[in-house]
Amino acid sequence: MSDLPATEVGPSRYGAGDERGAFNEATPEVAVRAARLVRSGRVFDLSHVIDRSIPAFPGRTFKQVLSTTAHQLNRRRPDAGRRGWGENDVNWIVEQVEATQQMGTHVDALNHLQVGNQVYNGWTIDEIVEEHGTNRLGVDTLPQLVTRGVLVDVAKFKGVRHLAAGEVIEPGCVEEILDCHGVRVRPGDVLLFHTGWGGLWSDADAYLSGEPGPGMAMVEWLVESRVSLVGCDTWSFGPVPAENPARPFEVPQTLNVRHGIVVAENLYLGELADAAVTDFMFVLSHARLRGATGAWVAPLAIV
Amino acid sequence: MSDLPATEVGPSRYGAGDERGAFNEATPEVAVRAARLVRSGRVFDLSHVIDRSIPAFPGRTFKQVLSTTAHQLNRRRPDAGRRGWGENDVNWIVEQVEATQQMGTHVDALNHLQVGNQVYNGWTIDEIVEEHGTNRLGVDTLPQLVTRGVLVDVAKFKGVRHLAAGEVIEPGCVEEILDCHGVRVRPGDVLLFHTGWGGLWSDADAYLSGEPGPGMAMVEWLVESRVSLVGCDTWSFGPVPAENPARPFEVPQTLNVRHGIVVAENLYLGELADAAVTDFMFVLSHARLRGATGAWVAPLAIV
Amino acid sequence: MSDLPATEVGPSRYGAGDERGAFNEATPEVAVRAARLVRSGRVFDLSHVIDRSIPAFPGRTFKQVLSTTAHQLNRRRPDAGRRGWGENDVNWIVEQVEATQQMGTHVDALNHLQVGNQVYNGWTIDEIVEEHGTNRLGVDTLPQLVTRGVLVDVAKFKGVRHLAAGEVIEPGCVEEILDCHGVRVRPGDVLLFHTGWGGLWSDADAYLSGEPGPGMAMVEWLVESRVSLVGCDTWSFGPVPAENPARPFEVPQTLNVRHGIVVAENLYLGELADAAVTDFMFVLSHARLRGATGAWVAPLAIV
């Protein structure tokens, strides 16, 4: 897919200065067609709840602390009520969160992964790093996404509860599943792979012990299909251990850095798979933290 | 609207044990009708970018720190490449965020505001408080929202750049605007009020000096209309200073605690108002931080 | 020791408005005498290293993230050198820490513990709570401490590696140990109890499973002795389970709230005990975080 040496990242198909990557594929026409898929109005929330106990990549943590001190402060205001501020006794509580966006159900930004020192479109880390994040390709530069989603239920196809760690999802299998459903992938589509691995979510050690996922042949297939986003019910995207153990995380790295396709991780796809939904309106909106490497999200499948 | 004494919160219209509030109004039928409003496929992002410089309620802060140390660590792995991990030289960067969810464009959860010691449906703070958040009514219990949005452009109607701080939006005015557009509010609708105040966003002192907003008469109107959510281009919802200065923040307090209607704050409505959009498919999805008092969001208006 | 009902905290022996507690006992004269104990110049560091793996009270965590981004930023300055800022290629790195001061080797402040709603000298939580901490009795109001330290090696006296969880240290035992060493406790002294429990430090589960410590009779003894501070090689101070299981943490609560005697926790006393040191110059200095409930410290024993 690239004749450039391993550490050279060439210009993107979306232009040398592009910061939107494959989200460019999700045109207004794509959004219009997606909205037409809404028939019953059922909304599937593809996210897990986030708290300190969820599975996390080594070194990543989530901490949340609640503060109710406004209750004391409001009762000490000059115009305090008996039980709060004012005659209406208003009070509030506030949490403080300390965490990386690389936790729970989240979408990666185009700055998260690198080949050596280079990110998408060839910028180097040295060029884009700031104290708070990056000055390019942060999640704030990623558009909001309204498009068609397609569920590829590999676990069901293979008749297993979940694929095995390191098991590779190949294009042949995916094509067979899509044919079976009469779905033809179009530019701008989001492809979500149900491997069943997400069923291990509540057992962090098992969940993090590895993962199945699309392999390098699927990368080529996805790029040619011009999808706008991919996602999986796993903590990364692509098999772990990798197809070639000497090339770790090459699937998301290649998608993200060389092709501008970001991935959504830790998706909750069980309910969608149980409902045997194949294609749907897909909406992914994210808070725009300047320069962040991702965003906690709740992607929606609307049918 | 309530004959109960100021500090007694009665059971909700949605049931005594309900934790979804007015989001109950957003039924599947409502979602189906909303999707039919998508004609051009244009997606309006109603959020502001979040960084440490944005306007914030006193004491609330946003801090983000980037870490690129994986670059060093990956090059020291036993199977490291020359510039990263593996032959594919993979690397990554990660930010760490420290902030409350009560920052930037966010949706409040039903646990955020109280009358004295009571939240929605009469639970007391003493009952629901945990170290990390609350065990009821956290933002994780709030469903994802797909419904119709209605923009009420009060600034345009009044012919001003922005309403004044403390200026009250009254039902008569809102009805006139809606009549003008031929829009009739239905159960489950989201009402967004464009006051123009959001144009002050980049001047934090001015933005935080007060705000215009719907008054207590509008609260009654909104409750009777059975809206699912309300929002404004201001840092809270409702006039500041309040209509009755002895009753601060009574508008969002009454909506949230007594009627289960949460508010979306710090909305970016300028572009939507400029486009003269009146009604649209509205999608609000939020990451589900367990027990948190809100969530940073990017609400979408799709037309 | 107190005839007041359980929830009433009377005025302190140091005055009704006092915020220094038993640190008042550490007079300049006491410091002068302490300095005379320095003969060999050996300095014992009584602290453990703090990192995310250390034993912690449920819900408390320590997180530290390193940022090296100044390296990139410095090389992009207009007057950058080839490898840093300026011709001298200066660079720096900075960590970000997220933690409570109630971790690792730390000293509690007089605001940390309460009887019901009351802290030392009878102030209520409602009076002193602010968003950031307390407006009275924060660790910033605690003086720096230079006095004599006395090591009471209970483990050695009992001939055990460590006392058992819940084992109570009684005055008779302490007096016998002191007699044996010819040490008579004087006002302003710091008493450090070596139980051997600190030897479990590297096994967090074992360390946190309980602890031995001075019981309620010792509390009375310590108050009468007018010590300035007490400490132990355990995560709290006093036996866990408590002597009277219906009265948890009554030892530190009584010392702190009723008598103004704060405690130093998680002390590393192994080396001092091995050296058979009995009395020494004791210096405890702490960063003064406004309103905080304690401070990470490295108390020193200088002989």
Add this chain to the structure above:
Amino acid sequence: MSDLPATEVGPSRYGAGDERGAFNEATPEVAVRAARLVRSGRVFDLSHVIDRSIPAFPGRTFKQVLSTTAHQLNRRRPDAGRRGWGENDVNWIVEQVEATQQMGTHVDALNHLQVGNQVYNGWTIDEIVEEHGTNRLGVDTLPQLVTRGVLVDVAKFKGVRHLAAGEVIEPGCVEEILDCHGVRVRPGDVLLFHTGWGGLWSDADAYLSGEPGPGMAMVEWLVESRVSLVGCDTWSFGPVPAENPARPFEVPQTLNVRHGIVVAENLYLGELADAAVTDFMFVLSHARLRGATGAWVAPLAIV
């Protein structure tokens, strides 16, 4: 002082693998002599209180949030009292802090500053960086310091409230001051420079606008004098703007990286200077955060 090219850091005088730097100079003998300086028992706290309003280097912040939720949790325990846990109604409060150690009165560790990519003793950032901090030269590897402190009151000598920003303290001036007091600097001494700049502490903009300090000639003098630590009542150490504007922060960089002499910053020296103290017992103890680049401290001068 070094014939090596600007970016090569040679082995330290304390040995190629040393991680203690000039703290090696503070021998037990030095501590014994220091203790003999204690005559009145007065303890000077050389630290400022830390809160979110203190002067900070660009991008560095201090945030502290108080949580009182244990009050609610304790009253909900099965064995709760009426107002807390147990018959003794015990309760507690806890803060959560988010900050770098590079704030307020702090001591730098030997890993904080670099020449290009190299720290003290020639290790490179690439070798020592971990996610949490560094695996060498973190503040946890710095011993606790008990030695003699010498106050050099340059402001008094020059008859000014404070020296000017960028004003250079030269060896001749320092020698004259020391001669005047009959103090001869000995190996292991700590030299604290009172410039009066600390009087601007409460005006963050003024305080951060620059600073006076020892220049490069003083660096050589300090190294030859074999001091164990230096400090100033300024936010860094050394004149800002620098003597040679093309060589920013060269004074602390040279001391730290090439000579293993760390600096204490933001010292509060006003009271010590007012008391006209010239030499004293100096104790600097710091919490040992693994791999951190410094530590908040309260250095003590005991006379």
